[in-house]
Amino acid sequence: MTTADESVLLLGETPTSDAEAAAEQAWWRSTVVYQVYPRSFADSDGDGVGDIPGIISRLDYLQDLGVGVVWLSPVYRSPQDDNGYDISDYQDVDPMFGTLEDLDALIAGLHERGMRLVMDLVVNHTSDEHPWFVESASSRDAARRDWYIWRPPRPGMAGGEPGAEPNNWGSIFSGPAWQYDERTGEYYLHLFTRKQPDLNWENPEVRQAVYAMMRWWLDRGVDGFRMDVINFISKAEGLPDGEVPPGALYGNGFPHFGSGPRIHEFLQEMNREVFGDDPSRFLTVGEMPGATVEQARRYTDAERREVNMIFQFEHMEVDEGPGGKFDPRPIALSELKASLGRWQEGLASVGWNSLYWSNHDRPRAVSRFGDDGVHRVASAKALATVLHLMRGTPYVYQGEELGMTNTVFRDLDDFRDVESLNHYREAVGVRGQDPAQVLEALRYAGRDNSRTPVQWTDGPQAGFTTGEPWIPVTPNYREINAAAQVGDPDSVRSHYQRLIRLRREHAVVVDGSLRMLLPDDEQVFAYERTLGGVRMLVLANLSSASATVPAQALAGPADWAQAAVLNTNVANPAAITDAGVELAPWEATVRLVDGT
Structure with missing residues (x-):
C-alpha cells in the first residue's frame, strides 16, 4: 500500500509572449515522432540488414499507427564502425541501405501519407575514411589539416608512448580520446571511437561545409534533423585536462566540451544559414548529453532560434550507479518523477520538451522501467500513458509500440x-x-538490446528478413509481433494508437499546464493537465503490486469521481470514491472533465 503525499507541484501556465504564442502553432508540438533504426527495421532483399525499400514497405503500418514524423537513423555511406554514426559521405546512401533514389522514394511516400522525415545529423565527428579527414591526415600542411583537432604530443614525450596524449580526456567508448598518427607525428581528437575524428568547429570553412550539406538535404525534401551530440561541437580553448574521478583511468573532459563556450553562437548561425526566415517549417532536435534545465531553456527558447527541443539524459540516468550505465542500480519512482517533473516545470513557459523512454542507445523501455514478465502488456501501456500525455513531443522507438523487450545474450x-x-x-x-x-x-x-530486428510476424526471423539477420531476433517474437497486434483492440499497439489520437483531439495535451501529484509515492505516477475549463487526470500504478491512493491526494477543482474515462489499460478501471482509489498492478487510466 502506498502512502499519500498531499503536496503538489504546479508546472507553469500557458505561454503568453508573442514568441511563445507563435511557438504554440508550431506543427511539431502536436505530432508524434517514430524512430527507425534502419538496419533492424525491415529487410527487403534478404541480406539480413534492414534497408530503405524495407522501410517503404511498412509506411502504411506507420500511417495507421498515427505518427506524424519518421526519424531515420543514419543511412549515409559509412564503414559502419559505429553502425553508421561514422560517416564517410554525407550526401550519399550506403549501398547496404539502398540508393539516393530509394531515399527520395521514401520522402515522397511519407509526404503522400501526410508524414514527414527527419534525418540524423552527425557533425561532431566524421569517419576517418571521409575525404575531409583523409586529406587532413595526409600532412601537417594539408589544406584541410585544420578541419579536425590535431595536437602534438605532450612536451618532452614521444608520440605513441603512454601519457603522451595532448590531454587526459577519456573516450566515451573507453580508452583515451586521442589517436596518434605516425605519418604526421600528431594526435587527433576522437570523443568516440578512433575511427570517428572530431571536426574542428572553430574553423568557419567546416561550418559552412556542414551548412551547405544540410541545405542540400532540405532541398531534397527532408523536414528537419535530429542532431547527434550537437552540444559537443564547441570545445574549451586550450583543451585543458579534465579531473580524474576516483578509480578512473582518464580525465573527465565533459566540462570542456559539453555545451562549450561557442555552442549558442554555432547553433544560431546554423539556424540562420540553413533554415532561413521560417525555421518553424522544420523540426530540429539536438541530442545534448549532460544538458541542464537552465541550458535547455536557452537552447529551445523560440526567440533565440537555436533548436526546437533537445534530447536530455537526466531521466535516463536514474538507474546508473557511480560507475555509469554499466554500474546499474534499482530505479526509485520518486526520483524518476522528480526528474521528469523538473523538466516539465523548467520548460513550461520557455522552450519545449522531448518525451522518450528509449532509443537506439538505450535498453527496451518495458524491460528497464516496466515488468517484461507477467505484466509486460499492462506495463508497456502504463509507461506509454504517462509519457505521451505530458507536455512535449513524444518519440516512439521502433518496436516500443509492440512492447518489445530486451533480448537474450548468452555470452x-x-x-x-x-x-x-x-x-x-x-x-x-x-x-x-x-x-x-x-x-x-x-x-x-x-x-x-534495442537494436534487434523489429518483430513483424511469428514466422522465421520474425518476418524481418528471409536471410540471416545481422543480429539475432529476440526469442519471444512468436508471442510479441505486429501481426498479432494489428487490429486487436487490447494490444499494446492499439493502446499507442489511442494515445496518439488523444494528442490530436485534445488541445489540453499539447497546450495545457501540468501539475504533478504524489511526488513522493514510490508506486503511483499521477499528474493533472489544465487548459481553460478542461482538466485531464493521468493516474498510473507503475508497480507490480496493487496500490491505494487516498481521495485527498487527488483533491482539486475537478470532480474526478464523475469524470469521463478517456483511455485505460484495464477492462474495468478502478472507481474513484470518497475513500480513494485502488489500482491494480500497472493500471493506468486517463480521465477528463470539460468545464467549457
Whole structure:
C-alpha cells in the first residue's frame, strides 16, 4: 500500500509572449515522432540488414499507427564502425541501405501519407575514411589539416608512448580520446571511437561545409534533423585536462566540451544559414548529453532560434550507479518523477520538451522501467500513458509500440555494439573486473538490446528478413509481433494508437499546464493537465503490486469521481470514491472533465 503525499507541484501556465504564442502553432508540438533504426527495421532483399525499400514497405503500418514524423537513423555511406554514426559521405546512401533514389522514394511516400522525415545529423565527428579527414591526415600542411583537432604530443614525450596524449580526456567508448598518427607525428581528437575524428568547429570553412550539406538535404525534401551530440561541437580553448574521478583511468573532459563556450553562437548561425526566415517549417532536435534545465531553456527558447527541443539524459540516468550505465542500480519512482517533473516545470513557459523512454542507445523501455514478465502488456501501456500525455513531443522507438523487450545474450559473442565490446575489454582486461559481473551489466544496459530486428510476424526471423539477420531476433517474437497486434483492440499497439489520437483531439495535451501529484509515492505516477475549463487526470500504478491512493491526494477543482474515462489499460478501471482509489498492478487510466 502506498502512502499519500498531499503536496503538489504546479508546472507553469500557458505561454503568453508573442514568441511563445507563435511557438504554440508550431506543427511539431502536436505530432508524434517514430524512430527507425534502419538496419533492424525491415529487410527487403534478404541480406539480413534492414534497408530503405524495407522501410517503404511498412509506411502504411506507420500511417495507421498515427505518427506524424519518421526519424531515420543514419543511412549515409559509412564503414559502419559505429553502425553508421561514422560517416564517410554525407550526401550519399550506403549501398547496404539502398540508393539516393530509394531515399527520395521514401520522402515522397511519407509526404503522400501526410508524414514527414527527419534525418540524423552527425557533425561532431566524421569517419576517418571521409575525404575531409583523409586529406587532413595526409600532412601537417594539408589544406584541410585544420578541419579536425590535431595536437602534438605532450612536451618532452614521444608520440605513441603512454601519457603522451595532448590531454587526459577519456573516450566515451573507453580508452583515451586521442589517436596518434605516425605519418604526421600528431594526435587527433576522437570523443568516440578512433575511427570517428572530431571536426574542428572553430574553423568557419567546416561550418559552412556542414551548412551547405544540410541545405542540400532540405532541398531534397527532408523536414528537419535530429542532431547527434550537437552540444559537443564547441570545445574549451586550450583543451585543458579534465579531473580524474576516483578509480578512473582518464580525465573527465565533459566540462570542456559539453555545451562549450561557442555552442549558442554555432547553433544560431546554423539556424540562420540553413533554415532561413521560417525555421518553424522544420523540426530540429539536438541530442545534448549532460544538458541542464537552465541550458535547455536557452537552447529551445523560440526567440533565440537555436533548436526546437533537445534530447536530455537526466531521466535516463536514474538507474546508473557511480560507475555509469554499466554500474546499474534499482530505479526509485520518486526520483524518476522528480526528474521528469523538473523538466516539465523548467520548460513550461520557455522552450519545449522531448518525451522518450528509449532509443537506439538505450535498453527496451518495458524491460528497464516496466515488468517484461507477467505484466509486460499492462506495463508497456502504463509507461506509454504517462509519457505521451505530458507536455512535449513524444518519440516512439521502433518496436516500443509492440512492447518489445530486451533480448537474450548468452555470452560476449552475442554482442555487436562497439561500446559494449570496448567496455568489456577495458573492464576485464585493464581493470581486472569479474567477467561474469561485467557481462551481466552488458545484458542489462547494452545498446544491442534495442537494436534487434523489429518483430513483424511469428514466422522465421520474425518476418524481418528471409536471410540471416545481422543480429539475432529476440526469442519471444512468436508471442510479441505486429501481426498479432494489428487490429486487436487490447494490444499494446492499439493502446499507442489511442494515445496518439488523444494528442490530436485534445488541445489540453499539447497546450495545457501540468501539475504533478504524489511526488513522493514510490508506486503511483499521477499528474493533472489544465487548459481553460478542461482538466485531464493521468493516474498510473507503475508497480507490480496493487496500490491505494487516498481521495485527498487527488483533491482539486475537478470532480474526478464523475469524470469521463478517456483511455485505460484495464477492462474495468478502478472507481474513484470518497475513500480513494485502488489500482491494480500497472493500471493506468486517463480521465477528463470539460468545464467549457
